[in-house]
Amino acid sequence: xxxxxxxxxxxxxxxxxxxxxxxxxxxxxxxxxxxxxxxxxxxxxxxxxxxxxxxxxxxxxxxxxxxxxxxxxxxxxxxxxxxxxxxxxxxxxxxxxxxxxxxxxxxxxxxxxxxxxxxxxxxxxxxxxxxxxxxxxxxxxxxxxxxxxxxxxxxxxxxxxxxxxxxxxxxxxxxxxxxxxxxxxxxxxxxxxxxxxxxxxxxxxxxxxxxxxxxxxxxxxxxxxxxxxxxxxxxxxxxxxxxxxxxxxxxxxxxxxxxxxxxxxxxxxxxxxxxxxxxxxxxxxxxxxxxxx
Numbered sequence: 001x002x003x004x005x006x007x008x009x010x011x012x013x014x015x016x017x018x019x020x021x022x023x024x025x026x027x028x029x030x031x032x033x034x035x036x037x038x039x040x041x042x043x044x045x046x047x048x049x050x051x052x053x054x055x056x057x058x059x060x061x062x063x064x065x066x067x068x069x070x071x072x073x074x075x076x077x078x079x080x081x082x083x084x085x086x087x088x089x090x091x092x093x094x095x096x097x098x099x100x101x102x103x104x105x106x107x108x109x110x111x112x113x114x115x116x117x118x119x120x121x122x123x124x125x126x127x128x129x130x131x132x133x134x135x136x137x138x139x140x141x142x143x144x145x146x147x148x149x150x151x152x153x154x155x156x157x158x159x160x161x162x163x164x165x166x167x168x169x170x171x172x173x174x175x176x177x178x179x180x181x182x183x184x185x186x187x188x189x190x191x192x193x194x195x196x197x198x199x200x201x202x203x204x205x206x207x208x209x210x211x212x213x214x215x216x217x218x219x220x221x222x223x224x225x226x227x228x229x230x231x232x233x234x235x236x237x238x239x240x241x242x243x244x245x246x247x248x249x250x251x252x253x254x255x256x257x258x259x260x261x262x263x264x265x266x267x268x269x270x271x272x273x274x275x276x277x278x279x280x281x282x283x284x285x286x287x288x289x290x291x292x293x
Contacts, residue, residue, distance in 0.1 A: 008020065008021045008022075008045070010043060015029060015030055016028065016029050016030070017030060017041070017052055019043055019045075019050050019052055019080075021045065021050055021082060021085060022082075022083070022085065024050070024080065024082045024083070025080075026050045026051075026052055026078060026079075026080035028052040028054065028078050030054055039054070039055060039056040039057065040055050041053065041054050041055070042055075042077075047084050047085060047163060047166065048081060048082055048083070048084045048085070049079055049080065049081055049082065050079070050080045050082060051077050051078065051079050051080075052077070052078050053073070053076050053077040053078075054076055055073075055076055059072060059073075059076060084163065103173060104171075104172055104173035105173065105193075105194050105195060105196045106193055106194070106195050106196065106201065107195070107196055108195075109195070109201050109233065109234070112174075112193040112195070112201045112203070113201075113203060113234045113272075115172055115174070115193075116174065116191050116193075116203045116205075116234075116236065117236060117274055117276070119165060119168045119169070119172065119174075120165075120205065120236055120238060120276055121276055122168070123161065123164050123165075123278065124278050124279065126164060127278070127280065128279075133280045133281070133282065135157075135160045136151065136152055136157055136160065136240065136242075136280040137149045137150065137151060137152060137242075137246070137280075138150045138151070138152050138156075149246045149247070149282075150247070151209055151211070151240070151242040151247060151280070153209070154188065154207045154208060154209060154212075154240075155179075157207065157240070158178050158179070158188060158189075158207070159178075161189070161207065162176060162178055162189075169191075172193075173193060173194060174191055174192065174193050175191070175192045175193075176189055176190075176191050176192075177189065177190045177191075177192070182204075182226045182229045182230050185222070185225075185226065187204055187205070187206060187226045187230075188205055188206050188207045189204075189205040189206075189207075190202060190203075190204060190205070190230065191203045191205060201234075202230055202231075202232040202234075203232060203234045203235065203236060204223060204226045204227045204230060204232050204234070204235045204236070205235070205236045205238060206218060206222065206223045206226065206235070206236070206237055206238065207238045207239075207240065208237065208238070208239055208240070209239075209240050209242070210239050210240060210241040210242065210243070210249075210250050210254075210257055210277075211242065211243075211247075211249035211250045215239070215250075215261075216261075216264060218237065219237045219261060219264060219265060219270075219273070219275070220264065220265075220268050220270075223235045223237050223273060224268075224270060224273065227273075233272050234272050234273075235270070235272065235273040235274075236273070236274050236275075236276060237261070237265070237273060237274070237275050237276070238275075238276045238277075238278065239257070239258075239261065239275065239276070239277045239278065240277075240278045240280050241254045241257065241277055241278060241279050241280065241281060242280055242281050243281055244281030244282045244283050245281075245282040245283065246281070246282045247281065247282075254277060254279055254281075257277065258275065258277045261275045261277075262275045
């Protein structure tokens with residue numbers, strides 16, 4: 001689970017720094033006489049960590065003397081691992097308003113659309129590189145042993161998707177809204193950006209499991225309806241494929257599915273709706289593989 005609540009504070013009291021987020025706190029003592037000159041302090045927070053670093057005169061002496069910079073830096077930083085916490089969109093907007101993050105703006109709608117599509121495609125690269133497919137599976141245990149694995153439904157993977165997009169959204173000046181209520185339904189994600197003239201651009205994003213019984217309907221009817229209701233000219237249909245060692249659906253290969261859905265979008269005239277497929281399957285070993293018809 002990912003927490004979207006954010007209460008954050010930084011307190012200095014009786015020679016201690018207290019770096020607090022929600023109910024969790026990182027405390028670091030500072031010896032005032034030792035750090036009164038030539039010192040600097042860093043505070044960093046990420047999705048699941050708080051960090052305080054204190055660098056006094058001894059740090060400069062060590063580095064100037066030839067000590068390893070990375071090692072000297074690391075040992076002066078205290079880290080607290082926290083519950084994963086997303087920065088709310090209001091907080092990100094506040095950072096932008098006060099010019100604490102880059103105010104990237106887009107020349108054309110197509111420029112923004114390309115960045116959103118590229119950001120969503122990067123999810124596959126991250127999951128593959130970190131072998132992180134378990135985040136997309138429900139793993140059921142019995143007596144501490146895995147009894148079975150089932151793909152998560154689309155709603156349950158939304159926090160994971162948002163977590164993977166948070167950093168790039170901040171860097172690219174994009175706001176991502178989950179479960180946006182549009183046209184009597186709930187769009188999975190609405191991603192917004194700002195053009196050079198100050199106007200907003202919106203991209204509708206819908207996720208669907210490849211084995212969903214209404215996979216085609218989501219592409220040809222559901223997503224276009226959300227786009228019309230929101231007045232958006234761009235949509236991304238993201239399909240999650242699980243067939244492999246742990247799951248036997250759908251019947252067709254990922255390659256054939258990808259070609260079929262992209263052709264279906266073109267047949268219906270949706271040239272501004274792009275299909276992105278993800279492989280979240282557990283791959284069979286060579287001895288387990290069979291030819292997919």
